[in-house]
Amino acid sequence: MIQLIDVSKTFTSDNITIDAVKDVNFNIEKSEIFGVIGYSGAGKSTLVRCINLLERPSKGQVLIDGVDLIQLKEKDLRVYRQKIGMIFQQFNLLASRTVFENVAFPLRYQGLGKKQIEEKVMYLLELVGITDKADAYPSKLSGGQKQRVAIARALANDPGILLCDEATSALDPQTTQSILKLLKEVNKKLGITIIIITHEMSVIKEICNRVAVMENGCIVELNDVISIFSNPQAQITKDFINTTSNLSHIDELIKEKSSIVNLENGQSLCRLDFYGSNTADPIISYISRKFNVTASIIFGNVEVISETVLGSLVVILSGLMENQQQVLEYLNDNNIRVEVIKNA
Amino acid sequence: MLDLLARYTPNLLDYSDEFIKSIGETLQMLLFSGIYSFIVGLFIGTLLVVTRKGNILENTFIHQVIDKLVNLFRSIPFVILITALIPLTKIIVGTFIGVKGAIFPLVVGCTPFFIRQVDMALSDIDYGLIEAAQSMGISPIGIIFRVYLKESIPALARSVTITSISLLGLTAMGGAVGGGGLGSFVVRYGHNRFYQDITYVSVIVILILVSIMQCIGNFIIKKTSH
Numbered sequence: 001m002i003q004l005i006d007v008s009k010t011f012t013s014d015n016i017t018i019d020a021v022k023d024v025n026f027n028i029e030k031s032e033i034f035g036v037i038g039y040s041g042a043g044k045s046t047l048v049r050c051i052n053l054l055e056r057p058s059k060g061q062v063l064i065d066g067v068d069l070i071q072l073k074e075k076d077l078r079v080y081r082q083k084i085g086m087i088f089q090q091f092n093l094l095a096s097r098t099v100f101e102n103v104a105f106p107l108r109y110q111g112l113g114k115k116q117i118e119e120k121v122m123y124l125l126e127l128v129g130i131t132d133k134a135d136a137y138p139s140k141l142s143g144g145q146k147q148r149v150a151i152a153r154a155l156a157n158d159p160g161i162l163l164c165d166e167a168t169s170a171l172d173p174q175t176t177q178s179i180l181k182l183l184k185e186v187n188k189k190l191g192i193t194i195i196i197i198t199h200e201m202s203v204i205k206e207i208c209n210r211v212a213v214m215e216n217g218c219i220v221e222l223n224d225v226i227s228i229f230s231n232p233q234a235q236i237t238k239d240f241i242n243t244t245s246n247l248s249h250i251d252e253l254i255k256e257k258s259s260i261v262n263l264e265n266g267q268s269l270c271r272l273d274f275y276g277s278n279t280a281d282p283i284i285s286y287i288s289r290k291f292n293v294t295a296s297i298i299f300g301n302v303e304v305i306s307e308t309v310l311g312s313l314v315v316i317l318s319g320l321m322e323n324q325q326q327v328l329e330y331l332n333d334n335n336i337r338v339e340v341i342k343n344a
Numbered sequence: 345m346l347d348l349l350a351r352y353t354p355n356l357l358d359y360s361d362e363f364i365k366s367i368g369e370t371l372q373m374l375l376f377s378g379i380y381s382f383i384v385g386l387f388i389g390t391l392l393v394v395t396r397k398g399n400i401l402e403n404t405f406i407h408q409v410i411d412k413l414v415n416l417f418r419s420i421p422f423v424i425l426i427t428a429l430i431p432l433t434k435i436i437v438g439t440f441i442g443v444k445g446a447i448f449p450l451v452v453g454c455t456p457f458f459i460r461q462v463d464m465a466l467s468d469i470d471y472g473l474i475e476a477a478q479s480m481g482i483s484p485i486g487i488i489f490r491v492y493l494k495e496s497i498p499a500l501a502r503s504v505t506i507t508s509i510s511l512l513g514l515t516a517m518g519g520a521v522g523g524g525g526l527g528s529f530v531v532r533y534g535h536n537r538f539y540q541d542i543t544y545v546s547v548i549v550i551l552i553l554v555s556i557m558q559c560i561g562n563f564i565i566k567k568t569s570h
Contacts, residue, residue: 052479054475054478054479077481078481078482078483079481080481081478081479081480081481082480082481084479085479085480086476086479086480088472088475088476090470090472092470092472092473092475092476094473094491094494094495095495095570096494096495096497096498096568096570097494105477105480105490106480106481106482108486108490109486137570138570139570153480154480156480157480157481163479
């Protein structure tokens with residue numbers, strides 16, 4: 001388990017102090033995939049570097065299974081670091097070494113024989129699906145392949161934790177998907193705890209169990225991914241979620257007075273958010289039968305996050321005003337969040 | 345062939361023994377001062393890089409001392425340096441003339457130049473690689489040898505080539521003030537007695553030496569770049 005207690009990091013240069021990370025507290029459970037999202041400059045990279053002390057926190061404690069890394073001597077810290085793998089946005093492979101040698105790089109001084117190293121490296125290359133490139137130099141690889149090699153290298157010392165610092169930010173969407181899939185597999189197969197730093201909500205959605213949202217060095221929101229997506233609290237979280245769905249377009253359409261959102265008398269424009277067991281279809285047919293209110297769908301967005309359905313609909317309700325009121329109450333009672341965007 | 349040489353390089357033929365000996369001396373000076381400068385320069389240059397602020401063995405004091413000394417020695421013209429070093433050379437090697445007396449000042453003159461070259465080569469390594477190695481729990485010594493030096497072999501090969509060529513220039517200058525080698529040979533005969541054929545043939549020999557060094561350098565760079 002990883003515990004950060006009151007971790008702060010202050011940089012000073014030319015008498016200007018910058019609080020890159022401010023009083024961060026959280027625990028990360030074993031085998032969890034934990035995301036940290038924020039805009040660039042929010043301090044998330046500094047935060048993840050505080051976990052393996054590539055950046056020494058100005059204050060606070062970093063506990064790995066109860067041991068405060070900050071109190072350790074250099075030499076003992078290095079032993080702990082071997083159990084914390086790390087991958088980077090720019091891959092950081094050694095250009096003068098082949099793929100094989102890159103993966104074997106951290107295995108030196110581990111008391112392994114040549115044969116054992118070879119077996120281990122080949123096992124890791126197979127795990128990340130890149131055995132055919134063992135003798136290639138990094139310059140001959142694509143970005144996705146490089147990151148696979150970096151993952152294999154980070155796993156060489158059988159770490160319990162894998163830190164991913166913007167590991168997919170330099171990759172195209174398809175490659176990002178395949179790398180995330182690999183990380184998920186690694187998490188399942190090896191039970192390794194993964195911490196992912198990213199500025200893309202889609203990455204969080206794809207793979208994380210819990211997520212911390214960072215802004216100006218502080219964590220403004222921390223929750224499991226379903227809760228974050230279904231009920232975001234902070235404005236920045238809402239902004240991030242909007243980047244992954246097209247629902248925010250409705251505001252633009254209203255602003256532009258588009259004909260799609262033109263309401264006639266007795267109509268209202270509503271947004272319905274539902275998740276889990278509620279699914280939209282029966283509800284919409286039910287309200288039309290029961291309350292005589294029709295709902296025409298303008299926008300829809302359905303996500304599946306950690307096997308939970310998370311949907312949003314923008315609909316125009318038409319019918320008697322009092323019936324519409326009943327509909328709203330009925331929806332509320334059924335755990336569907338309703339927001340009336342506009343009344344005619 | 346001999347007729348041809350006799351016609352175009354009559355003086356050189358007269359002093360051919362001394363000419364061959366001079367080439368040997370130049371090579372000797374180049375080799376020995378080159379090896380010493382390489383070892384000392386690589387060591388101090390690496391120290392300069394890793395003690396820089398924010399680097400793996402940050403130490404402002406050591407860094408500043410090396411940095412200032414390098415600048416100091418680099419700013420002294422070699423002919424003056426060699427003269428200024430005479431007392432020290434005498435203490436260290438016992439004599440300040442001949443090949444033996446030239447090697448020490450050559451090392452002192454060449455090493456700061458090479459240190460700067462090493463500094464540039466190692467500083468070119470993406471610091472991300474150092475961070476990656478640190479994150480694997482590799483010790484500073486391991487990082488120096490397995491990342492800094494290993495990854496910058498092509499750049500270091502380039503540095504060694506440039507430094508060797510400039511060192512060849514220094515050996516000629518050292519020769520002019522009593523060191524021996526092609527420099528002193530050309531000064532004695534080409535310059536003082538105005539035997540022009542000696543000057544030109546020496547120029548050709550030096551050109552060949554430079555080309556050989558450049559070729560070896562390029563070959564190593566090509567072999568080690570991936």
